Amino acid sequence: MSQIRLRRLNKSYGSGARELHVLKDVELTIEPGELVAIMGSSGSGKSTLLNVLGLLDDYDSGEYWLGDKLMRALPERLAARYRSEYIGFVFQSFNLLGFKTAQENVALPLYYRGVSRAKRNRLALEYLERVGLGARAHHLPAELSGGERQRVAVARALIGQPSLLLADEPTGALDTTTSDELMTLLEEIHRSGITMVIVTHEPDIAARTQRVIRFKDGRVLPGEAA
Amino acid sequence: MLRAFGWLSFSALDELIGTLRRKKLRTLLTGLSVAWGTLMLVVLLGFGKGLENGIVYEFRDDAVNSIFAWTGLSSVPYAGRAPNRDIRFLNDDFAALRRSFPEIEHLSGRYWMWGEFSVRRGDKHSAFDVIGVHPDQRFLEKTLMTAGRYVNQRDLDERRKVAVIGSLVKATLFKNEEPLGQNIEIRGLAYRVVGVFEDEGGEAELRRIYVPITTTQLVYNDPGRIHTLGMTIGGADTRQSEAIERAAHRLLAERHQVSFDDARALRTQNNLTRFERISAVFRWVNGFVWFVGFGTLLSGMVSVSNIMLISVAERTREIGIRKALGATPFRLVGMILAEALLITAVAGYAGVVVGVGIVELAAEKLTDLAYVRQPSVSVGIALEATGLIVLAGALAGLFPALRAARVNPVVAMREE
Numbered sequence: 001m002s003q004i005r006l007r008r009l010n011k012s013y014g015s016g017a018r019e020l021h022v023l024k025d026v027e028l029t030i031e032p033g034e035l036v037a038i039m040g041s042s043g044s045g046k047s048t049l050l051n052v053l054g055l056l057d058d059y060d061s062g063e064y065w066l067g068d069k070l071m072r073a074l075p076e077r078l079a080a081r082y083r084s085e086y087i088g089f090v091f092q093s094f095n096l097l098g099f100k101t102a103q104e105n106v107a108l109p110l111y112y113r114g115v116s117r118a119k120r121n122r123l124a125l126e127y128l129e130r131v132g133l134g135a136r137a138h139h140l141p142a143e144l145s146g147g148e149r150q151r152v153a154v155a156r157a158l159i160g161q162p163s164l165l166l167a168d169e170p171t172g173a174l175d176t177t178t179s180d181e182l183m184t185l186l187e188e189i190h191r192s193g194i195t196m197v198i199v200t201h202e203p204d205i206a207a208r209t210q211r212v213i214r215f216k217d218g219r220v221l222p223g224e225a226a
Numbered sequence: 227m228l229r230a231f232g233w234l235s236f237s238a239l240d241e242l243i244g245t246l247r248r249k250k251l252r253t254l255l256t257g258l259s260v261a262w263g264t265l266m267l268v269v270l271l272g273f274g275k276g277l278e279n280g281i282v283y284e285f286r287d288d289a290v291n292s293i294f295a296w297t298g299l300s301s302v303p304y305a306g307r308a309p310n311r312d313i314r315f316l317n318d319d320f321a322a323l324r325r326s327f328p329e330i331e332h333l334s335g336r337y338w339m340w341g342e343f344s345v346r347r348g349d350k351h352s353a354f355d356v357i358g359v360h361p362d363q364r365f366l367e368k369t370l371m372t373a374g375r376y377v378n379q380r381d382l383d384e385r386r387k388v389a390v391i392g393s394l395v396k397a398t399l400f401k402n403e404e405p406l407g408q409n410i411e412i413r414g415l416a417y418r419v420v421g422v423f424e425d426e427g428g429e430a431e432l433r434r435i436y437v438p439i440t441t442t443q444l445v446y447n448d449p450g451r452i453h454t455l456g457m458t459i460g461g462a463d464t465r466q467s468e469a470i471e472r473a474a475h476r477l478l479a480e481r482h483q484v485s486f487d488d489a490r491a492l493r494t495q496n497n498l499t500r501f502e503r504i505s506a507v508f509r510w511v512n513g514f515v516w517f518v519g520f521g522t523l524l525s526g527m528v529s530v531s532n533i534m535l536i537s538v539a540e541r542t543r544e545i546g547i548r549k550a551l552g553a554t555p556f557r558l559v560g561m562i563l564a565e566a567l568l569i570t571a572v573a574g575y576a577g578v579v580v581g582v583g584i585v586e587l588a589a590e591k592l593t594d595l596a597y598v599r600q601p602s603v604s605v606g607i608a609l610e611a612t613g614l615i616v617l618a619g620a621l622a623g624l625f626p627a628l629r630a631a632r633v634n635p636v637v638a639m640r641e642e
Contacts, residue, residue, distance in 0.1 A: 077555065089551075093639075099248055
C-alpha cells in the first residue's frame with residue numbers, strides 16, 4: 001500500500017472570472033519510507049499541494065489516499081486528529097511559539113493528544129537530544145540561532161511519531177552551512193523509516209532526496225511521477 | 227467527557243496563565259472593568275437589602291396582617307341621627323366581630339388608663355402606660371414573654387387586678403428582684419405582677435403595663451367601653467384582608483349608625499395594605515438595582531469580549547500553529563473560553579469581595595440612616611453574583627472563541 005496516492009486531484013481558489021486553478025488533475029504516488037522533493041517555481045502550486053497533503057487545506061475533486069484512508073471533506077475535528085496522529089510539519093519560518101521554551105514547543109503536539117505533562121516533557125527532552133539540542137531545552141526560540149530553531153521544529157514534528165513528515169522550504173531561511181546540517185539531520189531521520197516530502201526550490205536540497213517531483217502551473221511534469 | 231474538559235486540567239491552566247501573563251496590563255484593565263461591574267452589583271444589592279430591612283423594621287413590632295379600628299365624633303348626619311355624636315366601641319362590638327368573622331384569628335380591645343398617675347412599688351415610682359387588653363393583644367403586638375404569663379380569660383372573667391409588665395418597668399420598679407407574685411400600685415390599687423415581656427417595638431413599648439380590659443372598665447366605671455379594636459387575619463392575602471376590613475368596617479358602622487364614609491366617626495387601617503404598598507416600592511427599587519448593576523456588569527462583559535477578540539486576532543498565527551499541531555476546534559474554543567472565564571471569574575470574584583467589604587463597612591458606619599438598616603449581602607446574593615460572573619465570562623468568551631475555531635491554519639501561518 002502506498003503512503004500517499006493522489007488521483008486526478010483538483011483545487012481552485014476564488015470563483016468566476018477570478019478563479020485560480022492551482023492544482024490540475026494531479027496524479028501522484030509516494031511509497032512508504034520514500035524521501036521525495038517537490039520542486040517548482042513560486043506559484044506553481046507546490047505549497048498548496050503540501051497543504052492538501054498535510055490536511056490543512058481541502059481540495060475540490062479527485063481523491064487523496066493517506067495510507068488506506070480516503071481524505072475527503074474531513075470535518076475539522078477529524079482532520080486535526082489525523083494531523084496529530086500521522087503527520088509532522090516543518091515550516092520555512094519555523095513557526096515556533098515565541099513565548100514557550102524549546103522543550104515546551106516540542107511537547108505541544110502531545111498536549112493535544114492528552115499526554116500527561118511529565119511524560120510530554122520527558123519525551124520532548126529526548127527528542128531535543130536526538131536533534132542535538134538537549135542543552136538548549138529551556139531557551140526561548142528568540143535565544144536560538146536559525147538552524148537551532150529549525151531543529152527544534154524538527155523535533156516537534158517527530159515527537160508524535162508520525163508516518164509522514166512534510167517540510168515546506170525547511171532550509172529557506174537558513175544559510176548554506178546550516179542548510180547542509182539540517183539536510184544531514186533529515187536524512188538521518190529518514191533512515192529510521194519515515195516517509196518524507198520536502199518542498200524546495202533549491203537544487204542542492206532536491207539532489208539529496210531519492211526522487212524529485214517537478215511542478216509547473218499546477219501540474220506534475222510528466223516522466224517523474226512514478 | 228474527560229477529553230471534553232481537558233482544558234480544565236492543571237496543565238491547561240498553566241497554558242492559560244502563561245498567555246494572560248504576557249499581556250499583563252491589558253488583562254488587568256479588562257479585569258478591572260469586570261470587577262467594577264460585580265462590585266457595583268453587590269453594593270447596590272447590599273443597599274437594596276438594607277432598604278428591605280428598613281421596611282421590615284418599620285413593621286417589626288406589629289403583626290403585618292393586622293387591622294385596627296378606632297372611633298371619634300361623627301361628622302355627617304346619618305339615618306336621621308345628628309352629627310357630633312361621640313362614637314364608642316363596646317364589648318358588644320367585640321362580640322359581634324367574633325361572631326360574624328370566623329376569619330379573624332386574634333381579636334383584642336384596648337382601654338388606655340388615662341389621667342395623671344404614677345405606678346409605684348414601695349419608694350420607687352414612675353409614669354408608665356397602662357393598657358387594658360384582651361388575651362389576644364399579645365399576638366397583635368408580637369409580645370415576647372420572658373417570665374410568667376400574659377393576661378388570660380379568667381383574669382378578664384374575674385376582673386382580677388393582675389399586671390404584665392415590660393422589661394423596663396421591671397428594671398425601674400424591681401431592679402434585680404424577682405417581680406412575679408409581687409404587688410405594684412396603679413392609681414392607688416394593688417396589682418399582682420404575673421408576667422414580664424420583651425417587645426421589639428422599642429423603649430416605649432417596654433415601658434408598658436398590660437392589665438385585663440374588664441378590670442380597667444371597672445376601675446374607671448366605664449362599663450363595656452373599648453377604646454380601640456385590633457385583629458389579625460390568619461394567612462389572608464391583601465385582597466381577602468381588604469375585603470374583611472371593609473366588611474368589619476360596615477358592620478361596626480351599622481351598629482353605631484354612622485356613614486360608612488365618615489372617617490372621623492369610624493376609621494380602620496389595614497397594616498397589610500400599608501405593608502404591600504411599601505413592599506411594592508421596594509420591589510421597584512430592587513428591580514432598578516438589578517437593572518443598573520446588571521448593566522454595569524454587562525459593560526464589563528463587552529470589554530472582556532472585545533479584548534478577547536483582539537487577542538484572538540493577534541494570536542491568529544499561534545492558533546494556526548496549534549491547529550497544524552493537532553488542536554481540534556473544540557480545544558481552541560476551550561482555550562479562549564477558559565481565558566475569558568479566568569479573567570471574569572478572578573476579577574469578578576475580587577469585585578464581589580471588595581463589594582461585600584464596602585457593604586459590611588457601611589453597615590457598621592451608617593447606623594442611623596433613615597430607611598436603610600443593616601445593608602448586607604446574603605449568601606444567596608453572593609451565589610447569584612458568582613453565577614452571573616461565570617455566565618458573563620462564558621458569554622464574553624464565546625464569540626472570540628468561535629472566531630479562533632474558524633481560523634484557517636494555512637492563512638494564519640502565512641501571517642508575520
